Amino acid sequence: MAKHSLDKDKIKILLLEGVHQSAVDVFKRAGYNNIEYHKASLGEEELLASIKDAHFVGIRSRTQLTKAVLDKAEKLVSIGCFCIGTNQVDLAAAEKLGIPVFNAPFSNTRSVAELVLGEIIMLLRGIPQRNALAHRGGWLKSANGSFEARGKTLGVIGYGHIGTQLGILAETLGMRVIFFDIEDKLPLGNAQQIHSLEQLLSLADVVSLHVPETPQTKNMIGSKELAAMRQGSILINASRGTVVDIDALAEAIRGDHIVGAAIDVFPVEPKSNDDEFVSPLRGLDNVLLTPHVGGSTQEAQENIGIEVAGKLAKYSDNGSTMTAVNFPEVSLAQHKDTSRLLHIHHNRPGILIKINQAFAEKGINIAAQYLQTTAEIGYVVMEVNSDQADEALEEMKAIDGTIRTRLLH
C-alpha cells in the first residue's frame, strides 16, 4: 500500500451531500479511514469549519466551492465532484492553488437519458395534468392533446454523452432526432445535425437541453427562443437551471404556446430536502417538476462513488491526475523502490531547470521525471532514491514559484 510523508490516518476526507457508500468503501480499501461523512450539504459556516483541515473533499452539485471557501481550505489537496457538472467549483481558483478537481463524466448519463425518455412519453400524452386533476378528484378521459411519440421530432440541444444516448433511445420509439451542438458531431443512428438553434426550435415537437453551464448557455432559452418553438411543443431541461429563463418559460406555458415541460434543474435550488422549493412553475399542472434527480439512481450513484473516490485515492497515492478537469494531466503507474515528489508551480520559464540544478548540486539522482503544464501552472513529478527524498523535498520547496509540494514514499 502506498505510503505518504503524512500518515494516512491524518489525511482527512470530507464527504458531503450523501455520496454513495461505495466511495467510503474505496477509500477504506485504500487505507484511508479518517472520513467525515455528511448526508446533506453544509451551511456556509459549518462548511468552512469542516473543510479547514480536510485534505480531500467530495461534493455533489449543491456545495459551492468558491474562491473564498478554497482560500480557507488550507490543507486541501484535491476535490472530487461526485457528478458530471463542475460549475459549483471555482475551477480557476482551484488550479491556481494547485488543487486538481475530478468528476465522473459518464456514470449517471444513462440515468438522465432514461428519465428524459419517460418524460417525453408522459408529456406527449398530457399525463401530468391528468394525474394532477385526478388527485383533486377530477377525471379527464379524453384524447385531446394526447399524442404518440412515434413519428414526432425530438430536438436535442447539446449532443454529448447524454444527448447521444437520449437520441438512440428516442429512435427506438420511432422518433425523428435532430440536434444542435456548437461542435460538429457524428450523428448516431439516423440523427441529423442542425446548424442553427432557431431552425432546430422551429422543427422540434419536443426540445431537450443537455448542455453544460457556461457563459454561452446562460439563458440560451429565453422568451425569444420559446417564441421560436412550435405552437404546442414541449420543453425538457435536465441540464442546468441557468440555461432556461424560468420566468419566460412560465409565461409561455400560461399562454399555451408550450403545452408541457419537465424541469429537473432550477436557477435556485433548495440547499437541503428540508428547505422550501420556490419557483414560478409551481402550480402549473402540465409541468413535471423534479428535484434535480436526473442522475440520482442507485446504479449511477454507486458507480460515481467508485469512480471519483478511485481518482482521489489514486492522486493521493501516486500523483496521477488523469481526467482532472482543471489541471495538467499526468498518467502514472504506482512507483516501486523510489520516492515520488510532486511539485506544482506557477508556469514560468526555467522552473524545471532550477529543480534539476538544485538536485544536481546536492547529488540527488533523478530516477524518473514527468512534466505537464497548463497556461497557469506546471506539474512536475520526480522519482528519487528514498534516502534522498526528504532533502529533495526541501530543495523543491525552496524553488521560487512553488505553489505546493508533496512526497509519496
Ligand SMILES: NC(=O)C1=CN([C@@H]2O[C@H](COP(=O)(O)OP(=O)(O)OC[C@H]3O[C@@H](n4cnc5c(N)ncnc54)[C@H](O)[C@@H]3O)[C@@H](O)[C@H]2O)C=CC1
Ligand atoms: N439533472 C441531472 O441530474 C444531471 C445533469 N447533468 C448536466 O447535463 C450536462 C450535459 O451532460 P453530458 O451530456 O454528460 O455532457 P457532455 O459534455 O458530454 O455534452 C455536452 C454537449 O454540449 C455541447 N455544448 C456546449 N456548449 C454548447 C452550446 N452553447 N450550444 C450547444 N451545444 C453546446 C458540447 O459540445 C457537448 O457536445 C452536464 O454538464 C450537467 O450540467 C448531468 C448529469 C446529471
Ligand SMILES: O=C(O)CCC(=O)C(=O)O
Ligand atoms: O446528482 C447530483 O448531485 C448532481 C447530478 C448532476 O447534475 C451532474 O452530474 O452534473
